[in-house]
Structures are given as structure tokens and as C-alpha cells.
Amino acid sequence: MKRGRGPLSSALYLLALLGVAGCALFPASCGNAGPEKIRITIWHQDRIDVRLILERQLARFMALHPEVRVEQLFKETEQLRSGFIIAAIAGQGPEIVYGPSDQVGPFEVMNIILPLESIFEKEWLDRYDPRGLTWYKGHLYQVADKLGNHLTLVYNKKLVPVPPATDAELVAIGKRLTADLNGDGRPDRYGLAWNYTEPFFFIPFMTGFGGWIMDDRGAPSLDSRGTVDGLKFVIALRDTHRIIPNEADYEIADLLFKDGNAGMIINGDWSWAGYLNAGLDIGVAPLPRIAATGTWCGTMVSPKGFSLNVNITPEKKRWAVELIRFLMAEENQLEAAQELYTMPTHRGVQQSGFVRDNEILRNSRIQIDHGRPMPVVPELRAIWDAMRPAYQSVLAGTMTAEQAGREMQALALRRIREMNE
């Protein structure tokens, strides 16, 4: 009756020993840096190429200050926000959190980040583009070293030698390019492809036709001419001019563009490196101007910066501030701009040769100037959530654009009320 479970039992015993030993060897504070060092942690959501530069810069900082050890931890964007909230409320969390400016709103309301205007003196702050300093309710909560996160028109130079400057040109180029190459009755190449089912990617046309998501007081303003005309424009691109695919999400648009089956794509500054690495000869251009309104399509511009955890100890605070000053310094911003094509916030670097002359950065700057800062109020999430259903209904043809404007507004107001009860 005894079966050959000898080897299995021994394996299990070995694993048991390993388990016990391991749990003893991995105490709560791992990554021992020696007893004396002060440990600063930064949480961020940077993709890999940005991370590598950050690591390099952190290594330089640690070489300059051997008594400090800086650790960086990547967290995916949503995890960063919710993870930081949970950790900070429990009295823990990293010393520095680095991310886009829209996390400032919820963090401030929950009282988990520190005001910074008493920490950084005015002369230092004046060195930076004011768009990189995020003020909310009268206090400074985030200082950013990168400005952007903005959508631009990215075009394949082989297919589109000269980018369009107006919406009419956009349509014309699109029509020229959209073609059924293999004769199966469906287009294989499109003039333009982009993630148009997502509200964030609709903002350019909303602004181009004169609208914006909220008014000066932070209340939603979704029921506007800008929304309605913008919606109609997108529908026209799909149904009348037929220059965009019938169904496109982020990955499909990305794929079409990478395969050379789309002449243009609307995508953000995070995507340029990927296209360059894919071997495409891309150009970056500002989004076109809408002839009917004379307005340039604007996008949301968001700085990415540093905030301090409210739980930070005074000793660590001193070093965290030192670290922020270091990472915001001229040479480090220049390094990032050169390798990543991100727009720096340091005024000196913004005027420097590379940033002024590089083709991509030049066009990026123009688009940033056409854009508007991303709101930092927590209600922004409610607005995104409210836009989505009506927007997609219009795309599906089950709602008119005018109806959609009203629906979005009503739903946004309701969601905001629910959030703040």
C-alpha cells in the first residue's frame, strides 16, 4: 500500500526548510543599506526609458551624498494613486511621490501631501516654467521637471511629407491616403487613425471648436457648442470623409500606424520613442487649426512632478527636498529632454540650443502652447466617467451630438454630487 511518495515527501520537507529560512531572512526592511544610511523612497509610474534615466540620476545623487540611499519603486498609474492613498492614510508610504498633476487634487483633499511654498524659496521657483508648478487652493503641492503628456499629430513622413495645418488639409491628406490596396472592398490604409473612442483623445476637437471640459469655477461645461461640433466632426471623419477606421482603440491605431497602414496618428509624447524605435520616419506636428473657428486644437497639458508625503519625518524631509532640487536641476532636465524628448520646465533648459532647435521638441512646444493645463480637481475623474457613455453612444449612432452634450453634463453633475456627499 505504501506508494512511492518518498521523493515527494523529501521535496516537501526541503521546501519547508526553505520556507522557514526564507521568512526569517526577509525581515520587514529588506535591501539593507547599512545601518547609518537615510532611506528615501520615490514612487513613480515612469515607463522604462524614463526609469533608466531616473536611476542614473539617482546614482549620481547618491555618489554626491553617501549618507543617503534613494530607492525608486515603479507602480502602474492607477496602482500608484490608490496605493499611495492607502499607504499614506495608514501613516506610511514613500517620502516622494512622482506623477502627473491630476493626482494632486485627491491627495490634497485627503490631506496626504505637504504644501511646498514654504519649503522652496521664491527665487528657486522662479527658475521654472509656472506651468510646471501646481498650485491648488492657494498652496503649491507639486513641482514638476517635465511638462507635457499632451497629444500631438504624429505623421509618417513617407506617406505624409507635409503635415496638415487646418482641418480641411487634414481631410484632404486623409482622403488621398485612404485606399483599398488589396481590392477586398474595405480600406487597408487610412489617412488617420487614433484612439478616438476615449474621451481624453477627443479633447483636441472639443477645444478646436471652442469648448472645454470645465469652467473657471471647476464646474463641468460639457454641454457646449464645442462638444457638439467636435462630436460631429469626429463622426464626419469616420462616416463622411471616411479617413479613420470604423473601430479603433489605442492598440489598433498604434498597430496601423506602426505597420504603415495609417499616415497619421494622434498620440502623446510618451509614444514618440516607440515609433522611432520601430524604425518609422516620423514627424511631430501641432494638431491642426479648425478653420471654422480659427482655433488651434488644444490638448490637456500636464506636468509630471514631485510631491511630498505628509507622513515624512523632519530628518528625511531635508534630504527629500535636496533630492528634488537635484532632480530639477538644469543638467538633469537637459539629459531627460535629450533622451526622451520631454519638455523641461527649467527656463534655462527651455531656451537651450537643443530644446529650441530639435524638430520634435520645437513642434511639441508649439502644441503645449496651444494647450490648456489639465485640471487637478478630484472631480476630473467624474467628468471623464460622465463623458464616456454618451460619447460612445454618439459614435454608435444611438444618440445625437446635441443629446450627448446634455447627457454628459447631467451625468457629470450627478457624479460630482455623489462624490462630494
Added chain:
Amino acid sequence: MRDSQKLRQRLFVFALVAPAFVILFGVVIYPFFYNVVISLSNMNLRHIRDWRIIGFDQYVKVFTEPSQPAFYGVFLKTLIWTFVNVFFHVVIGVFLALVLNQKEIRGKWLFRAILVLPWAVPQLIVALTWRGMFNYEYGAINQILRQWFGLQGVQWLKQPLEAFMAVIITNVWLGFPFMMVIALGALQSIPRDLYEAADIDGASWLHKLTTITIPLIRPVMVPAITLGTIWTFNNLNIVWLVSNSGEPSDQTHLLVSFVYKAAFNFYRYGYGAALSMVIFAILLVFSLTFMRKSKATENVYS
């Protein structure tokens, strides 16, 4: 039994049961009661630290607040989602286990390895791959429908009903290996001579299936089905990923999507906790009824 024997038996039982339950309750009790308390509070964005108990307001909101999409519609969808999924998981799983268990089949290991793959691959990328396969223009499913069957493609992700079907199809694909493995295990517990006796009596395969196989794999399958139902009811991951957070137009949602949105998007922790308690109550009622009907807490040979 003498008293000392009884005592020894009690100690034995205690030693067997205690470690597992200590861990379980230690881990679960605090979060559970925390949630009960929060569900009676006004914890949200504005009251994240200074929340206070306000009674059953959150529960009232759960049932009466006009929501987008409508609460009862989503509840119904969740029920359909759960039952369709579990049904196909079990039927396909048991079916494949029966087929695979036959002694004439060669290369069992290869089939087993391939058929367990949907369970083994990381869910995120496979869910996104399925989403890609459902694309109207470029997706593999429509391409196959067009090229092999001459049909026009289905608008999988743009129409609510089709999108719902798409997420169900994906989840059925993901879930049948689990039931298949359970069924394979369950089949081992059936003594061969029962089948041999039935064969001698000239029983048909259907008769053997219904009088021997199905009843005898029940004790092992019932826990899997119960827990499978509970898990499927709350399985947000697949629906979220394949429908890209609820497309089209927020129609593709489960009840638990509301919990996720409330907690992660709107910071309405009180509301989320109350809804979680409601979901919990629904599942509790289901389990109690199911357990009583299948007598799963008892012993099959007794």
C-alpha cells in the same frame, strides 16, 4: 467510547482544524468588520479620515440611486454572466475529463498540457489578446468567420449584446481547464469495478454516466461549482479588460464593477463597502440554498 478516548479525539480534531482557521480568521475577520463599519459610514473623498457612522444611508443609495447603467439591469447581467459561465465551465470540463480519461487515448499528457494552457497563461495579456481577436476589422474571429464561413463579421465590441457575449466567451475559454482538472481528479475516486459490474449487466453509456459517474463525482465537483459560482460572480478582471472598462457606453458591467468604480474612481468608500455587503448577502443566500440542496456538508457514503 471512553472519556479519555473522546478527549483524545477532540484534541486530534482541534489540531487538524485550528491552524488553518487561525490563519483564515486572522486574515479575514478584521477586513470584514472594517467593511461592515465603513458601509454604515460616510467615508469618501471629503471624509477620508473624519468619517462617522451615519446609519443605513449608503445601503439606501445602493438600491435607489439612479445609476448609470441601471442597478437592476446590471444585477440581471451579473446573474446571467455567472450561470452561463459556470454551466459551460462544468459541462465542457467534465466532458473533456471523461473523454481524456478513457484508457484507449494515447498521448494523454500532450492533450492535458495543451488543455490546461488557458488556466496557466497570465490573464492580462490573454484577455487583451481576446479583445484584439474580437475587433471588427482585424480580429481573428471575424477574419475566420469571413474567410471560412463566408459570413459578415460581427460587431463584437460595439454592440452591448455582442460585447456581453464576447466577455462570456473569453471567460468560458479561461475557465474550463479548472473544472476539467477537478473532474479528472473526481473521476479517480470512482471504483473501476462499479463500471465493470454495469458492463456485465449490459448498461448503456448513458446509464453508466447518470447512475455511476455523475453521482459519484458530485462530492468533489460540488465545492468547485459552488466556489466557481462565487468567484465568477465577482470576477471583474475579464469583463473590464475585454470590454475596455465597460464599452460600449458603459453597458458591459457586473455588479462588482460598481464597487471598483466607487472605490477607485470616485473614492466613495462608504458606498463601495455597502454594495460589497449587498453582494456578499446575495452570495450568502445562494450558497446556503445550494449547500442545503446538495447536502454538501455531509458524507456521501454514509
Added chain:
Amino acid sequence: MSAKKKGSEIRVAASYAVLVLFSVIALFPVWQIVSISLRPADRLLATTLELVPANASFRNYEALFTDRPFILWMFNSTFVAAAVTLSGVVLASTCGYAFSRFQFIGKKAGLLSLLVTQMFPATMLLLPMYIMLVNLGLINSYLGIVIMYSATALPFCIWQMKGYYDTIPTSLEEAGRIDGCNQFQTFYRIILPLAAPALVITALFSFMAAWTEYLVAAQILQDTELWTLPLGLKSFESNMGSEWGLYGAASVIVTIPVVILFLSLSRWLVSGLTLGSVKG
């Protein structure tokens, strides 16, 4: 007699057909993932049905091992998964036995409470779990995650073991008692080997629970050196523009140990141990 033989030939042929059909269905999406790992430039999707993508290369696999600490993640995950599997097997096999064989106060409630622990959406449990672990000093430690994972996997495993034990007649324990074994020996030497298939399921399930879990690990583990595979894979993702090539390659490699584990354990799952000879 020959009609029966013909009938069984048809049955076997049909069985193979069914198995092949389902194998193709199971394999097709998985093959897509392999394609993702071979495609250049991080393309998640493709516009054609081709099996091997254009310009396929193994560069992603190389990069996985040279540019990222993939081996570290694998080691970490193996460690955690092994610990959870071990605890799952030990605790579920003993606990399930008690529920199967004995009547005691709170037995029904105990069984039901196991189910109850599964009914809560995980989203809402993260905050209290974090607070609890902070207070216990278990944040950023493997002990913390192993405990959490065990708690997640145990309910199913206990129920499963109990269900399986229920199919083993109690006459065997009596026979053991007559032979002079005490209760534990009867359990360990006689009953447990018979429940091998359920042990396999327990082991596999516990392993998978630990190998693939992301949310709890993301909340608890704060050091990059402690990352398990799901956290590592997540680092290939960005809000927009993920490194799909690496993600695909990692997914392929991450699947392999699971399949190997399953194959090696399935010896006992489909052991063909004819209980008939024992149960008769």
C-alpha cells in the same frame, strides 16, 4: 461482438477529434501571445492570421533576461509559491480530513464560513488589509504575502479535500485501527495516499494562487528586489504604450513552470489507482 468493437472504434476516433478541436481552441489565443513575443516593435495586435509574424526574432527573450531582473522575479515567485503550496497542502489535507470524518460543534458553521471568506470583492479589502499588516509589521515581507495567499487558497482546498475524503469509505480507517495504527497514522498512511488526486488539485491551485496574484503583492511589497513575477510583468505596462514584446515573452516563460508542474503532478491525478481493489 464486432459491432461493439466498431462502435468503440468510432468512439475513440470521435474522442480524438474532440480533443484535437479543443486543443486548437485552447492553443490559438496562446499562440497569439507567442506571436506578440516574437514581433518587433511592441505590437500587441496583428492584422493578419499568420502563424509566424513578419520579422520574428527572439530579441525580447534576450532582453528579458539581460535588461530586466526577470530571473530574480522568477526566484522570488518560486519561493513564495512553494511556501504557499506547502502550507496549502499541509493545512488543507488535515483540515479537510477533520471535516470529513468527524462530527463536532461548529462543523457546519465552519464549512460555511470558509465559503463566506470568498464572497467579498477583493477591492474593498485592500485598505483594511494594509492597515492590519502595517500594525503586525508584515508589510514588505514575504511572510505577509504567504499568509494572505494561504488564506485565499485554503477555503477551496479544504472543501476540495473534504469532498474527496467523503468518497473514501470509513471502513478503511476501521481496518487500520484493527491493524494497530493510531488516528494520525491511519490518516497519514492509509487515507492520505488515496486522496492523492485531491492533493494534486490543492497543490496546483495554491501554486497558481501565489504565482499569478497581483493586487495584494502590489500593495504589500515595497522593494523592487522583492518583486514577484506579476509585479515584474506589470512594470512592462504603462498607462498607454506598454512593452508588449517583453510582456509577451515573459508571459510565455511564466506559463511554462505551471504546465510542467501540472504535468508532473498529473501522474497522481490520473494515476489509475484502482480504488476498487481496496474499496471492495
